[in-house]
Amino acid sequence: MWRVIRPDSLRVWKDPEVVRRLARYRAIIDNERLAKYLIAKKFAFGGDLSLPTPSLWDLHTESSSGFEDFIARVDANEIDISEVANPPRNLLDLKIELANRILADCHFCERRCGADRTKDEKGWCKLGAESRVSSAFLHTGEEAPLVPSGTIFFSSCCFGCVFCQNADISTNPNSGHVVSPEGLAAVAAGLHRDGALNINYVGGDPIPNTHTILESLFYQTSNVTQLWNSNLYCSEETMSLLTDVFDVWLPDFKYGNNECAERLSGVKDYFDIVSRNHLLAYNSGEVIIRHLVMPNHIECCTIPILEWVAEKIPHCIVNIMGQYRPEHRARSERDKFPDIARRVSLEEMQLARAKTDELGICWRPVD
Numbered sequence: 619m620w621r622v623i624r625p626d627s628l629r630v631w632k633d634p635e636v637v638r639r640l641a642r643y644r645a646i647i648d649n650e651r652l653a654k655y656l657i658a659k660k661f662a663f664g665g666d667l668s669l670p671t672p673s674l675w676d677l678h679t680e681s682s683s684g685f686e687d688f689i690a691r692v693d694a695n696e697i698d699i700s701e702v703a704n705p706p707r708n709l710l711d712l713k714i715e716l717a718n719r720i721l722a723d724c725h726f727c728e729r730r731c732g733a734d735r736t737k738d739e740k741g742w743c744k745l746g747a748e749s750r751v752s753s754a755f756l757h758t759g760e761e762a763p764l765v766p767s768g769t770i771f772f773s774s775c776c777f778g779c780v781f782c783q784n785a786d787i788s789t790n791p792n793s794g795h796v797v798s799p800e801g802l803a804a805v806a807a808g809l810h811r812d813g814a815l816n817i818n819y820v821g822g823d824p825i826p827n828t829h830t831i832l833e834s835l836f837y838q839t840s841n842v843t844q845l846w847n848s849n850l851y852c853s854e855e856t857m858s859l860l861t862d863v864f865d866v867w868l869p870d871f872k873y874g875n876n877e878c879a880e881r882l883s884g885v886k887d888y889f890d891i892v893s894r895n896h897l898l899a900y901n902s903g904e905v906i907i908r909h910l911v912m913p914n915h916i917e918c919c920t921i922p923i924l925e926w927v928a929e930k931i932p933h934c935i936v937n938i939m940g941q942y943r944p945e946h947r948a949r950s951e952r953d954k955f956p957d958i959a960r961r962v963s964l965e966e967m968q969l970a971r972a973k974t975d976e977l978g979i980c981w982r983p984v985d
């Protein structure tokens with residue numbers, strides 16, 4: 619299992635697989651590399667932010683592809699970022715503008731409600747323009763390489779999981795306190811000052827709060843890893859805004875097919891969307907996948923997910939999680955969800971782990 623390490627100990631980094639798969643993240647911790655959002659602030663965007671949305675997206679696609687090369691040259695020490703002047707407009711400015719345009723016809727997630735949240739219309743997640751944070755703290759229970767993690771829990775979610783383990787936060791859009799982009803940046807700075815190895819945006823889910831999070835990066839200045847901890851049901855547009863500025867991805871991969879997802883989380887086309895987004899994340903950063911093993915879902919979910927991971931994104935790390943328990947509606951309406959009305963068995967966990975080993979997936983970097 620993952621081992622929680624003391625903040626002053628980094629024994630986990632003696633594992634060569636962790637070093638190999640999270641090399642850039644580790645280099646940011648050691649101040650040998652820069653978090654991507656800091657580099658994005660130095661990458662000039664020459665266009666006019668008042669252009670129509672399709673033109674801005676064209677410019678974003680063009681800038682994004684140039685940015686990939688820019689990061690590679692910064693990482694290779696061919697460009698000394700401290701000698702690059704701050705451009706009048708940068709790639710992050712463009713992303714913030716596009717995020718605010720998405721907010722006016724909301725399609726941050728693939729529910730694509732189309733609510734004008736700038737006018738406080740509410741979509742499925744019941745959030746308007748404001749973001750709320752229910753708690754923020756140094757988390758010592760995350761995966762070992764991430765600890766201590768500067769975890770920020772946002773209220774509400776774009777999923778409706780009947781077994782939600784955080785229902786008090788995810789089903790209540792009014793929980794917590796309203797946070798401005800500047801306020802969020804101050805929270806992140808405080809967490810980093812207290813020793814966080816990363817800023818970990820979670821919830822609920824961070825997706826409906828993409829506009830606030832991107833704008834907070836305008837105010838953030840610390841060289842600290844930005845980590846997206848999410849169900850990853852983002853729209854393709856949201857993914858393209860995030861991939862240039864997030865360093866590490868901590869996505870859930872819950873279901874191996876669309877039907878289980880529709881019945882248990884109320885979302886359509888899950889596998890198609892989430893596998894697409896895992897691939898986008900993998901091609902842009904370092905990935906630790908969380909797979910929560912569910913009772914009676916080994917054949918339909920666990921195995922197809924592991925087979926997909928082994929084939930498509932083999933150099934990620936997978937955390938096979940055994941802590942499922944029937945919560946929320948899975949507990950109060952057991953008759954409706956008999957398949958998930960119990961904990962996962964030892965035999966099911968053994969099957970999941972044996973399959974992971976058989977496929978050569980790195981799932982347990984620390985024994």
Ligand code: SF4
Nearest residue numbers: 724727730731741743
């Ligand atoms: S984030 Fe998703 S669920 Fe919420 S309003 Fe936007 S599209 Fe709808």
